[in-house]
Amino acid sequence: MLDWTDRHDRYFLRLISKHAFLYTEMVTTGALIHGDSDRYLRFNNEEHPVALQLGGSDVADMTACAKMAEDFGYDEVNINVGCPSDRVQRGAFGACLMAQPELIAECVDAMQQAVSIPITVKNRIGIDEQDEEVSLRNFVKVVADSGCKTFIIHARKAWLKGLSPKQNRDVPPLNYSLVYEIKREYPDLEIIINGGITTIEECQEHLKFVDGAMVGREAYHNPYHMIDVDAALYNDPHPIATxxxxxxxxxxxxxxxxxxxxxxxxxxxxxxxxxxxxxxxxxxxxxxxxxxxxxxxxxxxxxxxxxxxxxxx
Missing domain, CATH: 1.20.120.1460 (Four Helix Bundle (Hemerythrin (Met), subunit A))
Incomplete structure (x- = not known):
């Protein structure tokens, strides 16, 4: 899985990998409902499979945007519960929603009833002073009980006070073992790990314990580094482009x-x-x-x- 992309970048990344799931940059429900939805939702047919990542917390708005995504042909809608920026917090979505798993569960339930494509969640292991062992388990249980089958877990806390979004990508320590434990405790869920992953070899190591691995900025800054991903992870030995x-x-x-x-x-x-x-x-x-x-x-x-x-x- 490859994160942090717009449609031109997603097309470029598809030249690197034929199979990896591509995720959009987070788009807010307000931008889709009140702005130029076609601008935000357009993508190239070559990008499939592709997921729309939504930022929002109003159940009705999230549901309406899920319908838009399905109508545009997206393969998945992903709810962002991981972004720690001040702007996102002011909008009452992103990582701050780790403190409101019941609301995310309500969104998931309503969205799943409205569309036939999967509704997934990308979240942190906790925020601020939360005990990450407790917060992550509670979040996954509540949201999974609503019918969510896939969690993309960034294996760091998000500190909403005192750290910038950039620092939140590097400073809080990674806790991969906690994500592995969630997979062991919920074998029927699809658990995908995120955070600090930069190589195919690291992906292969994580795949011993979880169902998937997401690569973020490394795929953007050094994309050719992922050129062997189809052969290594998808058993597709097609000729490698220079x-x-x-x-x-x-x-x-x-x-x-x-x-x-x-x-x-x-x-x-x-x-x-x-x-x-x-x-x-x-x-x-x-x-x-x-x-x-x-x-x-x-x-x-x-x-x-x-x-x-x-x-x-």
Whole structure:
């Protein structure tokens, strides 16, 4: 599973893996109900399987947005109970809802009655001064009793007071063993682990104890690092594309969307990490960063950037 993506990035990640489940960036119910829902919900057919991650806590709004997601063709709706940002807290959703498992259970129940696609939950192991052993077990029990079958568990607490969202990704200690225990206690649930996972080897180790592993920012910053995931985890030994082949496919995708009026910078930012660790990668990133935002910028920017690879920085 790959997290933190918009539709252009999801298309790019699909060039890396044919099988991994892709998740949208969190979209709030307010943005869908009161904003341009088509803008937030559009995706490419190549992205399947793809899940919409929702931020919200009003049962009626969550249900309405689940219906939108199903109508748009999403394969899953995921409720965000993990984001610790101040903005999210002010909206009364995200990680602060770890303190209200009954409300999440009510949302799950209503959403499942309204749609036929799965409703899943992505949560932390606790927040602030909660005893994580107690809080996680209580949260999973209450929400599972409502019919939720899949939990994506970020194996850290979220500190809503005193730590920034960035710090909340690194500072609270990971407690993988607690997530493993939840799987042992609930063998019929699908338990997917998240937090600090950066390699396929780490995924394979976690899969000895849980049903799935989610990779977040590493898949964004160093995507080619995951190129063997289909063979390693999905038993699909299809030919592996080179970085240059992936770049060419993305150039073709970009050209098609430029003709629809999508600015180059909205697409090109997602491939900055494609050549991570390769000679010329710095020049590749710099050229795109300096040129893609300019008026009229087109695929020539990506072609020129690609020419820096295998040249001295």
């Amino acid at each position: 970085r240059q082949q992936i770049l060419q496919q993305f150039i073709e995708y970009t050209e098609a969307h430029l003709s629809e009026g999508v600015p180059l910078k909205h697409m090109s930012r997602h491939i900055l990490g494609l050549f991570q660790g390769q000679v010329g990668a710095k020049a590749f990133r710099r050229h795109i960063s300096e040129q893609a935002h300019k008026k009229g910028a087109g695929i020539e920017v990506l072609i020129e950037a690609g020419s820096f690879i295998n040249h001295s920085e």
